[in-house]
Amino acid sequence: MQYYNRKVEQITETEAWRELSGLAGKRFNPIPADWMNRLVFAACPDRAWPILRDAQKAILRRMQNARLDGLQLDRSPRNKNGTGVYTLKNADGQRRPYRIQIRNLNPLIASCNCSDYCLNSFGICKHILTVVSAILKQEKKISATMLNAPAWPQLPFLYWDPVRPWRGAGDWLDRLRLVEPPGKLDQMSKAHLDLLLLCKQDRSEDDRKWWLLKHSHADQPKKRLHILQVIAEFLQSDSRTASDVAIERLLRWDLDKTERILQSRTLRANLPRHLKGLKGKLYAYQREGVTRFFDSGRLLLGDQMGLGKTVQAIAIAHTLMASDSIQRGLFIVPASLKNQWQNECLLFSELPVQIIDGNPQQRARIYRQCKRGILITNYEQVIRDFHLIEKWKPEFALLDEAQRIKNWATKTALYVKAIQPRFRLILTGTPMSQGYQDLFAQMRFLSPKILGYNSFYSFAANHLEYSEKYPGLIIA
Numbered sequence: 214m215q216y217y218n219r220k221v222e223q224i225t226e227t228e229a230w231r232e233l234s235g236l237a238g239k240r241f242n243p244i245p246a247d248w249m250n251r252l253v254f255a256a257c258p259d260r261a262w263p264i265l266r267d268a269q270k271a272i273l274r275r276m277q278n279a280r281l282d283g284l285q286l287d288r289s290p291r292n293k294n295g296t297g298v299y300t301l302k303n304a305d306g307q308r309r310p311y312r313i314q315i316r317n318l319n320p321l322i323a324s325c326n327c328s329d330y331c332l333n334s335f336g337i338c339k340h341i342l343t344v345v346s347a348i349l350k351q352e353k354k355i356s357a358t359m360l361n362a363p364a365w366p367q368l369p370f371l372y373w374d375p376v377r378p379w380r381g382a383g384d385w386l387d388r389l390r391l392v393e394p395p396g397k398l399d400q401m402s403k404a405h406l407d408l409l410l411l412c413k414q415d416r417s418e419d420d421r422k423w424w425l426l427k428h429s430h431a432d433q434p435k436k437r438l439h440i441l442q443v444i445a446e447f448l449q450s451d452s453r454t455a456s457d458v459a460i461e462r463l464l465r466w467d468l469d470k471t472e473r474i475l476q477s478r479t480l481r482a483n484l485p486r487h488l489k490g491l492k493g494k495l496y497a498y499q500r501e502g503v504t505r506f507f508d509s510g511r512l513l514l515g516d517q518m519g520l521g522k523t524v525q526a527i528a529i530a531h532t533l534m535a536s537d538s539i540q541r542g543l544f545i546v547p548a549s550l551k552n553q554w555q556n557e558c559l560l561f562s563e564l565p566v567q568i569i570d571g572n573p574q575q576r577a578r579i580y581r582q583c584k585r586g587i588l589i590t591n592y593e594q595v596i597r598d599f600h601l602i603e604k605w606k607p608e609f610a611l612l613d614e615a616q617r618i619k620n621w622a623t624k625t626a627l628y629v630k631a632i633q634p635r636f637r638l639i640l641t642g643t644p645m646s647q648g649y650q651d652l653f654a655q656m657r658f659l660s661p662k663i664l665g666y667n668s669f670y671s672f673a674a675n676h677l678e679y680s681e682k683y684p685g686l687i688i689a
């Protein structure tokens with residue numbers, strides 16, 4: 214357990230700690246820089262200076278964003294000590310969808326259900342920073358004990374440690390803890406009991422009992438799905454504030470993914486039957502590409518020109534449609550290739566396919582009238598028709614010539630990413646000829662976790678020698 218490691222207490226006198234405090238200056242005000250240092254040290258078990266400094270910069274950026282956004286408290290819990298679940302609103306009063314849970318102030322133990330919190334491994338996000346700043350500005354209400362480190366803070370019933378280990382798969386389920394003693398068996402709810410049956414007892418560093426999962430079954434989707442369903446049942450039966458708010462989101466991501474993988478593998482098992490419906494025959498290597506897609510329902514296909522990426526994509530779309538796994542698929546292709554895509558679809562398959570064209574009313578009509586089929590659009594139209602696409606809810610998206618989106622940080626990329634279809638396929642030229650940044654962004658479209666958790670860790674990955682040189686003092 215890294216997040217609460219008490220050894221962090223012993224390093225407040227180190228040079229690195231003082232250096233970090235110096236760099237932060239008053240930029241975290243009203244939050245004491247020490248509170249943030251603690252998070253930095255907990256997140257970086259090897260404590261090499263460049264990584265500590267970068268981690269601090271990453272948290273400072275979130276502080277700046279919190280200020281820029283001008284978010285304000287919306288709902289606050291009535292607890293006098295500042296703990297509880299908060300919500301936020303925009304400067305213009307519009308409520309934001311995030312739930313921020315404050316467990317303890319010093320050391321700061323808080324969580325949020327935003328995706329940044331779930332992925333960044335710092336145990337902080339701009340929403341938490343906003344809430345903590347607001348609490349500290351009304352410090353009168355906060356008791357002295359809250360501000361001065363208690364021996365062991367109150368943890369949520371079902372607790373998730375946000376700090377990802379530096380090595381290993383970093384599976385979020387491995388960092389789940391059932392904290393409170395279960396009490397008498399006959400007083401437990403069925404959901405609680407079911408969850409406990411999947412757990413084994415473990416001890417924290419200061420000898421508190423807790424339970425963790427015996428197996429997370431990362432590579433066995435059927436067993437994994439069972440675990441996820443038991444946790445979902447538990448969350449439903451639990452009063453919402455007792456469990457970590459981040460878990461809801463992590464669970465939803467994982468359920469989506471695990472269900473998609475199971476669905477894909479069923480399709481893969483029946484692939485020969487589905488492919489019979491195609492008008493042409495696939496070469497062995499093309500069949501392999503199609504099979505690979507159905508490992509998980511997502512794939513970046515980076516073959517060279519002329520190897521029949523189009524045919525593989527059509528075979529994939531055909532399989533999804535023929536098996537009734539999807540009703541609506543969207544092909545996003547360069548404008549000059551829309552006709553060609555339609556022709557190839559008609560040549561190789563019986564896919565119901567239509568090109569999106571015409572004025573806004575005509576385009577809206579096509580989306581509205583298409584209950585089942587493949588629509589072909591181009592990147593520019595995705596921006597213009599975003600509200601239509603959002604309503605149409607494609608379950609499959611194909612991105613052709615993805616390398617032509619020169620900068621994935623552009624508006625087009627943001628819109629494309631926001632569509633969120635279950636099945637995703639990217640066709641691209643030889644990936645290695647692209648810039649690292651674009652490839653990274655494309656991979657993140659397929660899965661936000663595919664290349665590690667965020668830019669901080671991609672930075673960290675290049676500095677792994679540090680962790681060998683300085684064996685971590687904070688090991689889970």
Ligand SMILES: [Zn+2]
Nearest residue numbers: 325327338340
């Ligand atoms: Zn957040």
